[in-house]
Amino acid sequence: MLFCVVMAVMVLTLVSLKALLAQQSFAVDDLSKRIDALEGQHLELASEQAQLSAPGRIADWARQSGMRLPDDIRLLHAPDASTGPGGAGTSEGGT
Amino acid sequence: MKRPPLRRLIAMCAIFAFALASILVRLAILQVSQAQAYQARAMEQRVSTVTLPPWRGRLLDRSGEPLAISVPARDVYANPHYVTSPWSTAKKLAPVLDEKVKPLVRLLSSTGTFVYVARHVPVDVADRIAGMHLEGIDSIPVSARWYPAGALAPQLLGFVDIDGKGISGLELQYDSQLAGKAGSRTWEHDSEGRPIVGGIDVERPPVPGEDVETTIDRDLQYQVQTALAQYVRLNHATGGTVIVMDPKTGDVYAMATYPWFDPNDPGAAPVANQRNRAIVDVYEPGSTNKVITAAAAVQEHVLPLDRRLTVPWTMRVGPFTIHDSHPHAPERMTLGDIVAQSSNIGAVMVADQLGAPTMARYLSAFGLGRPTGVDFPYEARGIMLPLSQWSDASLATMAYGQGIAVTPLQMISVFSTIADGGVWVQPRLVRATIDGGGVRAAAPARTRRVVSESTARAVTQMLTYAVADGTGTEARIDGYQVAGKTGTARIPKPDGGYYTDRSIASFIGFLPAGNPKVVIAAILDRPTTVYGGIAAAPLFQTVARYAIERLGIAPAAPLPLPPHALPAP
Secondary structure, three states, X not given: OHHHHHHHXXXXXXXXXXXXXXXXXXXXXXXXXXXXXXXXXXXXXXXXXXHHOOHXXXXXXXXXXXXXXXXXOOOOOOOOHHHOOOOOXXXXXXX | OOOOOHHHHHHHHHHHHHHHHHHHHHHHHHHHHOHHHHHHHHHHHHEEEEEEOOOOOOEEOOOOOEEEEEEEEEEEEEOHHHOOOHHHHHHHHHHHHOOOHHHHHHHHOOOOOOEEEEEEEEHHHHHHHHHOOOOOEEEEEEEEEEOOOOXXXXXXXXXXXXXXXEOOHHHHHXXXXXXXXXXXXXXXXXXXXXXXXXOOEEEEOOEOOOEEEEOOOHHHHHHHHHHHHHHHHHOOOOEEEEEEEOOOOOEEEEEEEEOOOOOOOHHHOOHHHHOOHHHHOOEOOHHHHHHHHHHHHHHOOOOOOOOOEEEOOEEEEOOEEEEOOOOOXXXXXXXXXXXXXXXXXXXXXXXXXXXXXXXXXXHHHOOOOOOOOOOOOOOOOOEOOOHHHOOOOHHHHXXXXXXXXXXXXXXXXXXXXXXXXXXXXXXXXXXXXXXXOEEEEOOOOOEEEOOOHHHHHHHHHHHXXXXXXXXOHHHOEOOEOOEEEXXXXXXXXXXXXXXXXXXXXEEEEEEOOOOOOEEEEEEEEOOOOOOHHHHHHHHHHHHHHHHHHHHOOOOOOOXXXXXXXXXXX
């Protein structure tokens, strides 16, 4: 009798484990598919970003929108921090 | 009932025994002596291995913006064996693939079991084809190279072949890093190709290629190309080259050669457009070479800076007569005047005082006649005859930049040396490579001192004078002191001598002169406006304005003009 119970429990455990494994493998499969889909989406977005940010495209768009490059560029010198607001000092890097 | 004869029974038993024995023997042969061979054949049928191609790394600009990337695509193929009706299949495929029917029919009717129908097809197109369920037609996932900014620095970036292998430019130079390592998948399947659960399934994932971060500034490169195309048109030139470089690090911010091509469709333009002329082609530099003559004279103290030479318009050198670009009465000129007014005769007189061996030494020290070592395939070394082969006129012509050939990159490096206080810095096109393990900075650029800091400063003063009141006034920029030199070089004929109606106009300079942040070379090929000061200096100025804005270059304290005999501006 005891033997039968032990056997039944073992069989039940084995079947449950097998079912659990199968369930996990489905979950893994789903996750793999999701990873693939997200990777594909990432690639698509990256290439779209690359295309949209291409300087030629932006320049064309700007031109069509009536924008143009400035005729002259002047570099304004930010006042030196030590001289305070309105100071006469100069610093590099300001445009 | 009659019993069968014993002999028949024995005969039958013997036959059965023999048949059984034969089966046993055959079984023994199959299971013992031939077991391994059959096992191997069975495995061959059940187990398949496919190569998993690696993802090619990206080419990036110095801010990480993509210049070349790989995108998913499909190679559509056919097994003509299973294509029952090539005509009807081709008719269905042609409009989707944007191909003609006849060539497709030829492909689908060919012998063999595998033929590419179309390569690097967009994924959505391949999905549409899959949806048609055409017998014998299938596709393989691959990656295709794509240059999102189109014809931006195409000669520099290069391009790849249909199999994704770099065949020119940085794509070729860094192919081993960009390519990555292929992986593989081995799996056990049934006769229909379905995986056998619990069977062999081993995957060795591919190692993606490394990203290569270039020194190029994408936006500045675009502006440079726009300006170059504009000035080529304005001057009716046949082409041109512009390089923008950081004199301290040797980083090339922009490198453009016109005419260019679209690396997404390299076959559409002439092959000649694919050459990165800034690195692989040479030209005679003309008067920009006078900067070497002047630097050598200052460094060797052969001519005090305030010494005045009487410079005529023409001079006899061996069998040749050399002259300045425009007739003039004999003039008293300092070295500063000679550079500023770009006097050929003055340069020849200075070179005479230097002597051929010293001149040859300085030409070599500034990097002429040898490759810069920039990381680019097929870099030209230039043409500089060894001293032993110099003719009577060599010293004279080299003093003003004829009879010697350089690459634009070598020539900008000469000016970069002056801008960097006399230190030559190797130009570089790549800052770092990036892989899963992080960023690996490229080796720092090689450097060597060529002339002293004081010599470089004195030459810089001469170059500022050339822009302030010499041949380079068209390169002036309000608020900035620009140092630079014009060049107008005649083009040699293949069979000797020079064309009288063809020239290369150039202007190479840096700014701000007191604290150089950027060196720019502007070169136009055969402009109808002929002269460097007219054709190339305005191009330099336009590019310099872009560079000031893009790189945020602030003005520096101006340098004093050099001693000069001609009236100051």
